Amino acid sequence: MNQEDETEQLEQPSTVVTSKRPWWKHGLLIGVxxxxxxxxxxxxxxxxxxxxxxxxxxxxxxxLDLEKVSRPDIGALILDSHNVEIGRVGSLNQILVTREEIPQIFIDALLAAEDQRFYTHPGFDFMGSVRAALANYRSEGIREGGSTLTQQLARDVYRMEGKSYDRKLSEIAAAVRLEGRYTKDQILVNYLNRVYFGSGFYGLGAAARGYFGKKASELTIDQAALICGIIPSPSRYSPLISPKRARENRDQTLNRMRTNGTLSDEELQHFLSLDTPVASSHEDSLTRGQTSYLVARIERELRSEIATWSQPPASLDGFTIRTSVDLSGQQEAAKTMDRYLKELPVSQPKDDPLEAAFILLENRSGQILLSVGSRDFQKSEYDRSVEMKRPPGSSFLPFLYAAAYENGPFTPATMLLDAPFDNRELGLGSVGGVLGEWSTENPDNHWEGPIPSSMALSQSKNSPAARLSQHVGLDNMRRIVKSCGISTDLRDIPGSLMGASELGLLELVRAYTVFANSGIPAPLPRLIREIEAPSGKVISRPASYAPARALKASTAQWISDALPTSEKLPATRGKSGTTATYTDAWYFGFNDEFTWGLWVGRDRFTPIASPAFGGRIAQPLAEEIMSSRIRPSLSSSTSHPDHP
Amino acid sequence: MRIFSLVCSLILLIIGIISWQGWDAMGWPPADWAAPLPVFVGGAMMTGTLLSFLLRRTGLQIAFLSALCGIGLAIGRMLPSWLKEAFNPSDLDNQFLISMAGLCTVYVLLSAIRFIFRPRPIQNAGVEPPIQADED
CATH class of the missing domain: 1.20.5 (Single alpha-helices involved in coiled-coils or other helix-helix interfaces)
Incomplete structure (x- = not known):
């Protein structure tokens, strides 16, 4: 209290005394x-x-164009080489259903599985989003979506791809707008006509038809629950891919229906005890799988083609895409492949089955006639013909000899020594051992002594090739394979000279065309022959035959002459390949018209068998696939045509 | 504080009115609902300020909360484009939002300082007997 205050009090005769609140009490109060x-x-x-x-x-x-939700996409029509429709790009190949055709039991199952508060939320479910956000925070990543049906519809219609918070917020905003434009039933119908149910089925109509061979309105409760259980991950939960997972998800949906009160305990027990078998046969699956695969592959090629146009179209509606692929041939090849692999007397556990990929190119144009990227696309969507890179093993040797012949002084008559060779100099497969004791096309290998290089190539002898590789060198090898059309870099290891470096099937098949084309590789392989606009005008044609010469014509001829002819396919030559640990079996073949390549192996890099040679595993399959295409009357010889 | 609050809310109202009304006239890009945002915040602050002449604490509390909301709304509005590295501070709508956020921040800070360093109130210290004159 200061002096002024005291004076004031003294002058006031009042009985009430006032003072300022003590500073500590004042500070404490402010703090609290x-x-x-x-x-x-x-x-x-x-x-x-x-x-x-x-x-x-x-x-x-x-x-956002809100009308797009209810406007069916026509898309672009894809035709094969015989003008047979393969499918459509930019549309979903649906069987549209109306609200009346959707049974109430299906809606109950769908809401139980995907969006329990669908009829009450405004497009996004705050509680669901919070739950998903917490789960994501705990897992330190984006695991749960927490998306409502409206959000899923918005994501699908407006192609909001990826997993990020930005995408999620855009999706919520779009969902709120859709809720303002459409009724709940309209949203539900549009959602069910678009959502992907796996195995190439878009929409409820297609899924009911494809999985159970019936209309959507005829689905039973267990079937409805099984279809709804596929939605979170169609490529994994499809009953055609994983019946066990599909059933687990079906049971989960049925249990949720019980929790919601849609099912009684007795009904739940009854439906849980059912098997819910799918009607689709394995043959159907293979056939449909190849169609889906081709549509996906052609769409990728089309999108990258359109990206180069100065004025890309806003929509693909009305376009016609003519391709070089033979749809029925492709489907037959997949069936042959699946049957052949099933019959192979090697171990095939369910979690590590044998896989295969096959490509057939037209030598002059580089057009892809067949491209099978997976044994069964419905089960595995991994495209091994394009995305996979594996060591080609001894099927790479023709390029080593080509590099040697190009740079001289080697010729097919040059003598090379076939005798033990210390593998520590090459490190092929492993650093131990003596070359020739494994990884040779001849399981009963014996040392020949000095032999002509053409014979060494023909018999796929490893030790002469290893000696030759020391003369060729990695730089020369890289130059040759680049000019042949192999875009993948060879690894910086000596074994790369003999096929230890990982390469793709498509680029290897293209590189093999140099031997059929007198040293000139085929143009960049493609499926699309031409793109026709809705007006009928042809917008895009394949590039003209322009690749530069990669090898001298004489080199190509020498290699071609050295490669063994096929016993089953007239007038064709080829080379098989085996990797050191028997993880990959290859075969590449060619005649005047076509070049083809086939790979057999396992996705987990485990050995096919021990031993497993390309000549015994891949070659017979490639020949079986090609036997329907190459007939004696149609084939002439492997003499080389002149190129412009 | 009430005068300062009145000035701030007036400035916000003016910013909002200029950005909404003057947008097309000045040939700027089409205005969206971000343009009159300062009007909403300024209006709420003005209401609180006017109320404070009747109910001091309640009115200033409303003005303070309005300013706090103004900061949040402006930050929220600009944050997504900033995170996407697409934020351009020279855009007119962003400049208005930055002005609003700045003014609201100053107001909030001053209010907080005023609250923390407010004078100690006079309190009743009790009843004492009147001062007696010396008996001498």
Whole structure:
């Protein structure tokens, strides 16, 4: 209390005495108030910030074409080489259903599995999103989506791909706008006509027809639950791919229906005890799988083609895509492949089955006539013909000899020594051992002594090739394979000279065309022959035959002459390949018209068998696939045509 | 504080009105609902300020919360484009939002300082007997 205050009190004869609150009490009060108020203000600030963010995304979604949801896409028609329809790009090949055709039991199952508060939320489910966000926070990544049906529809229609919070917020904003434009039933119908149910089935109509051979309105409860269980991951939960997972998800959906009160305990037990078999046969699956695969592959090629146009079209509706592929041939090849692999007397555990890939090219144009990327596309969508890179093993040797002949002084008559060779100099497969004791096309290998290089190539002798590789060198080898059309870099190891470096099937098949084309590789392989606009105008044609010469014509002829002829296919030559650990079996063949390549192996890099040679595993299959295409009357010889 | 609050809310209202009304006239890109955002925040602050002449604490509390919401809304509105590295501070709508956020922040900070360093109130210290004159 200061002097002024004291004076004031002395002058006042009052009985009431006033004073300022003590400083410590005042400070304590402010501190307590601040501690109590700060969290409240922080929450208000956070809420306002979230509102601002939501507003920002909602504004950004103003340009979305909301009518697109109910407008079916026509897409671009894809035709094969015989003008047979393969499918459509930019549309979903659906069987459209109306609200009346969707049974109530299916809606119950769908809501139980995917969106329990569908009829009450405004497009996004706050509680569901919070639950998903917490789960994602705990797993330190984005695991759960928490998306409502409306969000899923928005994501599908507007192609909101990827997993990020930005995409999620855009999806919520779009969903809120859709809820403002459509009724809940309209959203439900559009969702069910678009959603992917795996194995190439888009929409409920196609899924009911494909899995159970019936209309959507005829589905039973267990069938409805099984179809709904596929939605979270169609490529993994399809009953054609994994019946066990599909059944687990079906049971989960049925249990949720019980929790919701849609099913009684007795009904639940009854449906849980059912098997719910699918009607689709394995043959159907293989056939349909190749169609889906081709549509996906052609779409990728088309999109990258369109990306190079100066004025890309806003929509693909009405376009016609003519391709070089033979649809029925492709389907037959897949069936042959599956049958052949099934009959192979090697171990085939379910979790590590044998896989194969096959490519057939037209030598002059580089057009792809057949491209089978998976034994059964419905089970595995991994395209081994394009995406996979594996060591070609001894099937790479023709390029080593070509490099040697190109640079001289080697010729087919040059003598090479076939005698033990210390593998520590090459490190092929492993650093131990003596070359020739494994990884040779001849299991009963014996040392020949000095032999002509053409014979060494013909018999796929490893030790002469290893000696030759030391003369060729990696730089020369890289130059030759690049000019032959192999774009993948060879690894910087001596074994790369003899096929230890991983390469793709498609680029290897293209490189093999140099031997059929007198040293000139085929143009960049492609499936699309031409793209026709809705007006009928042809917009795109394949590139003209322009690749530069990779090898001298004499070199190509020498290699071609050295390669063994096929006993089953007239006038064709080829080379098989085996990797050191028997993980990959290859065969490449060619005649005047075509070049083809086939790979057999396992995705987990485990050995096919021990031993497993390309000549015994891959070659017979390649010959079986090609036997329907190459007939004696149609084939002439492997003499080389002149190129412009 | 009430005068300062009145000035701030007036400035916000003016910013909002200029950005909404003047947008097309000045040939700027089409305005969206971000343009009149300062009007909403300024309006709420003004309401609180006017109320504070009747109920001081309640009115200033409303003005303070309005300013807090103004900061949050402006940050939320700009945050997504900033995270996507697409934020351009020279855009007119962003400049208005930055102005609003700045003004609201100053207001909030000053209010907080004013709250923390407010004078100690006079309190009743009890009843004492009147001062007696010396008996001498």
């Amino acid at each position: 108030q601040s501690i109590l108020l700060l969290p409240l203000y922080a929450v208000i600030l956070a809420a306002a910030t979230i509102a601002g963010i939501g507003w920002c995304y909602y504004d950004a979604s103003a340009d």
